[in-house]
Each structure stands twice: as C-alpha cells, then as structure tokens.
Amino acid sequence: MPSPAAPPPEKMLFQLSLRRRGISDQAVLRTLEAVPRDQFVEPEYRDGAWRDTALPIACGQTISQPFVVAYMTEQLELRPRDRVLEIGTGSGYHTAILSRLAADVLSVERFKTLADRARRRLADLGCRNVEVMFGDGFDLPETSGTFDRILVTAAVPELPQRLLDQLDPGGVLIAPVGPAHGRQTLVRLRRTAQGDERKVLGDVRFVPALRGTAREL
Ligand code: SAH
Numbered sequence: 001m002p003s004p005a006a007p008p009p010e011k012m013l014f015q016l017s018l019r020r021r022g023i024s025d026q027a028v029l030r031t032l033e034a035v036p037r038d039q040f041v042e043p044e045y046r047d048g049a050w051r052d053t054a055l056p057i058a059c060g061q062t063i064s065q066p067f068v069v070a071y072m073t074e075q076l077e078l079r080p081r082d083r084v085l086e087i088g089t090g091s092g093y094h095t096a097i098l099s100r101l102a103a104d105v106l107s108v109e110r111f112k113t114l115a116d117r118a119r120r121r122l123a124d125l126g127c128r129n130v131e132v133m134f135g136d137g138f139d140l141p142e143t144s145g146t147f148d149r150i151l152v153t154a155a156v157p158e159l160p161q162r163l164l165d166q167l168d169p170g171g172v173l174i175a176p177v178g179p180a181h182g183r184q185t186l187v188r189l190r191r192t193a194q195g196d197e198r199k200v201l202g203d204v205r206f207v208p209a210l211r212g213t214a215r216e217l
Contacts, residue, residue, distance in 0.1 A: 010050040010051075011033060011050055013050070014032075014033070014050045014051075014052065014066065015029060015032075015033055017052050017067070018032060018052070018066065018067060018070050021052075021067050021071075022071075023067070023070045023071065023074055024074075025073075025074045027101060028070055028073050028074050028097075028101070029070070031073075031097050031100045031101060032066060032069070032070050032097065034100070035093065035096045035097055035100070035125075036125075037049045037050060037063075037066065037093060038050070039121060039124075039125070040057075040063055040091040040092060040093040040096070040121060041055050041057070041063055041091070042055070042056070042057060042058070052065060052066050052067050053065055054068075057090060057091050057114070058111075058113055058114060058117070059111040059113055059114055059214065059216070061090050061111070061114065061207055062090070062207060063090055063091040063093050064090070064093070064094060064153060064206075068204065069093065069094050069097060071186075071201075072094075072151060072153075072174050072186070073094070073097055073098070073101065075172075075174055075186075075188055075201060076149050076151060076172055076174055077172060078098070078101040078102045078149060079102070079148070080101070080102065080103060081102075081103050081148075082102040082103055082104075082148040082149050083102070083103060083104045083106075083145075083147050083148050083149075084098050084102045084104065084105045084106070084147060084148065084149045084150070084151065085105075085106050085107075085108070085137075085140075085144075085147040085149070085150045085151070085166065086098060086105060086106070086107040086108070086150075086151045086152075086153065087107075087108050087137030087138065087150070087151070087152045087153065087154065087163075087209070088108075088109065088137065088152065088153035088154040088209065089107040089108065089109035089114060089115055089118045089132055090109065090114060090118070090153060091114070091117075091118060091121075092107070092117070092118030092119070092121050092122050092132065094151070094153060095107040095118060095122060095127070095130055095132070096121075096122055096125060096127055096130075098130075098151070099122070099127040099129050099130045100127075102129075102148075102149065103129060104129050104130075104131075105129060105130045105131070106130075106131050106133060106144065106147075107130060107131070107132050107133070108132075108133045108134075108135055108136070108137035108140065109132065109133070109134060109135075109137075110134075110135065110136055110137070110210065110212070110213045110214050111134075111213075111214045111216065112134050112213070112214075112216060113216060115132050115133070115134040116134075118132050119132040134213065135213060136211060136212050136213060137152075137209075138156075138160050138162055138163065138209070138211065139162070139211075139212075140166070144166070145166075146165075146166050146167065146168045146171075147166055147167060147168060147171065148168050148170070148171050148172075149171060149172050149173070150163060150166065150167055150171070150172075150173040150174070150175075151173075151174050151175075152173075152174065152175035152176065152209065153176075153206065154176070154206055154207050154208060154209035154210075155175075155176040155177065155178055155179075155180065155184045155204075155206040155207070155208050155209060156175055156176070156177055156209045157177070157178070157179060158177060159173070159175060159177060159187065159189065163175075164189070164196070167189070167191055168191070169191055169193070170191060170192070171190075171191045172188065172189070172190050172191075173188070173189045173191075174186065174187070174188050174189075174201075175187055175189075176204045176206040179208075180207075180208035183203065184203065184204050184205060184206060185200045185201070185202065185203055185204065186200070186201040186202055186203075186204045187199070187200055187201070188201055
C-alpha cells in the first residue's frame with residue numbers, strides 16, 4: 001500500500017517560516033497550509049507562490065505576504081460563528097483564509113477586475129460562505145449591517161468612524177494606519193464593555209486605501 005504523501009518541501013518550509021516568525025495558532029497554521037496560494041498569484045509568479053513574500057497582482061495591487069496574512073488572522077481571534085467584513089479583496093487569498101475560520105465573510109474591492117477574478121477563484125475553491133462585492137468598502141449600504149470582525153487590507157490615514165459604527169460589541173477591527181508613503185502601523189481595536197481598546201501591533205507596509213471605485217481602462 002502506498003504511504004501517505006508527505007507535504008511538498010516548499011509547503012514544509014512555508015510552515016516552518018511562519019512558526020519561526022511567531023505564528024502559533026494551530027487553526028491559522030493549518031488554514032494557511034490548506035489554501036493553495038499558487039492559485040491566487042499571477043501565472044508568472046506561481047513557482048514562488050509558497051515563499052514568504054508579497055507579489056504583484058493585476059491593477060497595480062499586491063497579494064500580501066503570507067506572514068502578514070497569518071499574523072493579522074491570528075490577531076483577529078476568529079470564532080466559528082463570526083460575521084467578518086474584509087475591505088480590500090485583492091486576489092481573494094486572505095478572503096479564502098477568513099472563510100475557513102468564520103461563519104460568513106463579506107469582502108469588498110474597488111477594482112471590478114480584481115473583484116470578479118477573486119469571486120471566481122473562491123467559487124472554484126468551494127468557499128460558499130463568502131460574498132465578494134465590487135464597491136468602496138468605506139461606503140457600504142446600511143443594509144450590510146454590522147460585523148464581529150473587520151479586517152482592512154489597505155492603509156487608511158486614520159480609522160474611519162463609519163467602520164467603527166459597523167463593529168459589534170465584543171468585536172475586533174484590524175487595520176494598517178498611516179500615510180501612503182510614510183510610516184504605517186498595524187492597529188487592533190477591541191470593543192469591550194468598558195470601551196474601545198487600541199493596540200499598535202507593529203510597523204507594516206500596505207497599498208493605500210482609496211475612496212470610490214476605480215476607473216479601469
Ligand atoms: N488581502 C489582499 C491584499 C490586497 S491589497 C490579498 O492578499 O490579495 C489591498 C486591496 O485593497 C487592493 O486590491 C485595493 O484595490 C483595495 N482597496 C483599496 N481601497 C479600497 C476601498 N476603499 N474599498 C475596497 N477596496 C479597496
């Protein structure tokens with residue numbers, strides 16, 4: 001009888017580098033191993049998809065570095081019943097990870113091309129608890145409701161009040177805060193019965209969040 005296949009070496013190295021950098025949540029580690037990152041990168045970058053680096057995607061945007069995806073996910077402390085809002089779908093890679101750890105994900109992207117591609121990839125992977133919306137994530141219709149967890153994957157100059165209004169009691173919001181070309185820090189806001197607690201988690205580098213939807217040629 002054939003023995004079960006060992007994970008390919010690039011996946012083993014990938015896991016090792018995440019653990020070495022301090023990711024310890026087993027559910028997060030398992031999910032990063034399970035979601036095929038090679039299907040979210042452009043074909044010419046597929047060989048390097050399991051390396052711990054950000055890569056260019058269409059529309060001048062980037063797929064985030066796996067360590068940053070893992071770290072943000074760990075800090076979100078997702079529970080299986082959570083309703084999650086993600087602003088900045090990009091490739092849909094982080095969306096796929098969220099969808100495996102939470103009940104429902106609404107992900108919003110301001111480039112129609114990216115939203116359409118991510119929607120198709122996520123459907124192909126069988127992520128049925130995800131809705132990808134083309135639009136401005138900071139200007140959602142009232143009917144979108146409120147969320148247990150909010151993840152922003154593009155840098156904002158400050159936390160928008162509109163987003164804070166959409167966070168449920170007990171909720172957690174994570175966003176890179178800072179200017180497009182200056183120092184950005186990853187901020188976690190936790191809504192407790194005693195008020196909102198903010199913690200700066202560290203320096204990061206993200207593409208800027210822009211208002212409105214993108215005009216594409
Ligand atoms: N997590 C994604 C990272 C995408 S980069 C991945 O791993 O692929 C950030 C994304 O945020 C870009 O695609 C950008 O177009 C999008 N974005 C920026 N401002 C936005 C806004 N106001 N509403 C929705 N998406 C926005």
